[in-house]
Amino acid sequence: MAESDALVDDLFRREAGKISAWLARLLGPSRLDLIEDAVQDAFGVALARWPEDGVPERPAAWLAVAARNRALDRLKREARSAPFDEAAVWRLGFADPEATGRLYDTLALMFVACHPALAPDEQTMLTLKTVCGFGVKEIARAYLATPEAVTQRLVRAKRKIGELGLRFEIPEGAALGERLPGLIAAIYLLFNGGYTAGEGEALIAAELCAEALRLATLLTEHRATATGEAQALAALIAFHHARAGARTGAAGEMLLLSEQDRSKWDRALIARGFAHLAAAMSAETLSPLHLEAAIAAAHAAAPAFDATDWPTVAHYYRLLEEMKPTPVVRLNAAIAAAYADGPAVGLARLDALADAGKLARYALYHAARGALLLRLDRRMEAAEAIDRALACPLNAPERAHLERRRRDCRE
Amino acid sequence: MPSFLLLLHQNIDRPKPSSPDEYMAITKTYMAWTDRIRREGHHQGGQKLTDDAGKVLRNSGGRVSITDGPYAESKEVLGGYYLITARDYEEACKVAATSPHLGYGGRIEVRQIHEL
Numbered sequence: 001m002a003e004s005d006a007l008v009d010d011l012f013r014r015e016a017g018k019i020s021a022w023l024a025r026l027l028g029p030s031r032l033d034l035i036e037d038a039v040q041d042a043f044g045v046a047l048a049r050w051p052e053d054g055v056p057e058r059p060a061a062w063l064a065v066a067a068r069n070r071a072l073d074r075l076k077r078e079a080r081s082a083p084f085d086e087a088a089v090w091r092l093g094f095a096d097p098e099a100t101g102r103l104y105d106t107l108a109l110m111f112v113a114c115h116p117a118l119a120p121d122e123q124t125m126l127t128l129k130t131v132c133g134f135g136v137k138e139i140a141r142a143y144l145a146t147p148e149a150v151t152q153r154l155v156r157a158k159r160k161i162g163e164l165g166l167r168f169e170i171p172e173g174a175a176l177g178e179r180l181p182g183l184i185a186a187i188y189l190l191f192n193g194g195y196t197a198g199e200g201e202a203l204i205a206a207e208l209c210a211e212a213l214r215l216a217t218l219l220t221e222h223r224a225t226a227t228g229e230a231q232a233l234a235a236l237i238a239f240h241h242a243r244a245g246a247r248t249g250a251a252g253e254m255l256l257l258s259e260q261d262r263s264k265w266d267r268a269l270i271a272r273g274f275a276h277l278a279a280a281m282s283a284e285t286l287s288p289l290h291l292e293a294a295i296a297a298a299h300a301a302a303p304a305f306d307a308t309d310w311p312t313v314a315h316y317y318r319l320l321e322e323m324k325p326t327p328v329v330r331l332n333a334a335i336a337a338a339y340a341d342g343p344a345v346g347l348a349r350l351d352a353l354a355d356a357g358k359l360a361r362y363a364l365y366h367a368a369r370g371a372l373l374l375r376l377d378r379r380m381e382a383a384e385a386i387d388r389a390l391a392c393p394l395n396a397p398e399r400a401h402l403e404r405r406r407r408d409c410r411e
Numbered sequence: 412m413p414s415f416l417l418l419l420h421q422n423i424d425r426p427k428p429s430s431p432d433e434y435m436a437i438t439k440t441y442m443a444w445t446d447r448i449r450r451e452g453h454h455q456g457g458q459k460l461t462d463d464a465g466k467v468l469r470n471s472g473g474r475v476s477i478t479d480g481p482y483a484e485s486k487e488v489l490g491g492y493y494l495i496t497a498r499d500y501e502e503a504c505k506v507a508a509t510s511p512h513l514g515y516g517g518r519i520e521v522r523q524i525h526e527l
Contacts, residue, residue: 043431047434047437048491052456
């Protein structure tokens with residue numbers, strides 16, 4: 001009889017996604033609701049049995065059987081008011097509970113959850129719920145929303161999926177080309193949400209990043225979905241996530257790239273990033289993701305901040321700016337130019353962006369101006385810029401960082 | 412050594428765990444507790460009961476009547492039981508007091524098993 005020590009904390013979460021994908025193949029993606037309930041019930045059965053019986057020898061298969069049986073119960077109960085779905089009952093009955101966790105099924109479930117009929121945040125929420133096994137409360141924390149609001153969005157998203165009558169598959173041919181960018185965009189959004197999570201949510205942020213990395217990696221493991229963009233996405237997230245442990249200081253304050261202890265970077269993850277980047281570069285396309293990954297790679301390759309290859313970084317940013325001239329990309333391009341060509345050049349480019357989009361309400365814009373003004377020894381103006389940054393919405397570590405910067409202006 | 416029955420009552424309206432992680436955390440605490448009382452030699456057995464009222468049988472006028480259990484009207488159900496070994500009520504209560512069941516808002520009734 002196995003003891004509780006043998007249990008890994010994320011066992012249920014991991015298995016939830018795998019069993020959901022397995023059941024979605026058997027029952028069809030229009031039954032996501034029933035599937036979720038059955039999976040949840042299975043954990044209830046584990047809670048009831050495991051303390052007395054011990055952890056079963058093959059917990060994953062055990063949970064799959066429990067979920068399958070609960071799904072059957074629910075189908076039979078439904079049959080009182082609706083036509084009995086005999087085919088589904090047969091499929092469930094003959095399904096092999098050792099066959100959960102197939103890559104194809106997980107990817108097919110991702111294509112369901114990221115269907116373009118859903119709004120982008122509905123896609124990421126539904127992915128977190130069904131593919132990643134997150135709870136409503138955890139999703140709510142990640143999106144700074146109430147659990148009720150998240151529940152509502154999930155209900156709506158699942159209803160839409162039900163109405164679409166989708167097949168459970170990885171799209172093929174032209175359909176794959178249409179759908180894959182949406183899937184990549186959803187994972188990017190998941191990663192970005194994790195990377196810049198709200199106040200005091202460093203833990204959930206790291207988990208979102210880890211999930212995004214896991215999903216992007218899955219894309220690169222299947223022949224149909226391992227495109228250059230998918231590889232670039234996996235590389236980008238790996239490089240960023242490799243720094244997770246170095247991003248906050250002892251007091252939880254945010255540390256800039258220049259302040260991070262690079263010995264805390266996850267070297268194995270960086271190596272994985274480079275492997276994905278190499279695969280991305282051997283593809284025939286060059287996407288913004290390729291450039292973002294290449295920039296992240298340049299930082300990951302630098303042994304120290306002062307050793308960063310800034311001309312290369314600035315070059316990639318210029319290319320990225322041409323492909324994707326968003327205010328944030330232009331801001332970062334200006335900052336890279338400041339390191340490559342000096343603070344005066346960077347400042348001129350930042351000032352030229354003053355009216356671009358919503359940058360004036362973006363803390364990083366003012367913080368970057370403040371930093372360059374400080375380097376040019378224009379302390380009064382630097383202090384003003386940092387005050388403007390402090391007036392923008394910030395999370396706690398960012399605020400702490402800027403307040404330290406503000407004190408530098410007086411020295 | 413005397414045996415004691417721990418009857419674990421719980422509120423049927425208690426919030427259910429809302430995520431796999433929550434289920435995992437609760438499962439782990441119950442398992443750790445059961446492992447511990449097993450190691451300490453108290454544990455004899457136990458089961459979780461289904462969350463329903465159950466049935467009650469009575470003989471009324473020579474006929475057996477079957478009705479819904481005593482919990483049908485109440486917010487509480489008997490959620491499960493443990494059978495443990497302890498020297499006396501004091502020790503049995505000491506064991507029961509460490510059960511995670513109390514932390515999740517449940518109530519534990521301790522009854523000694525009659526011996527020869």
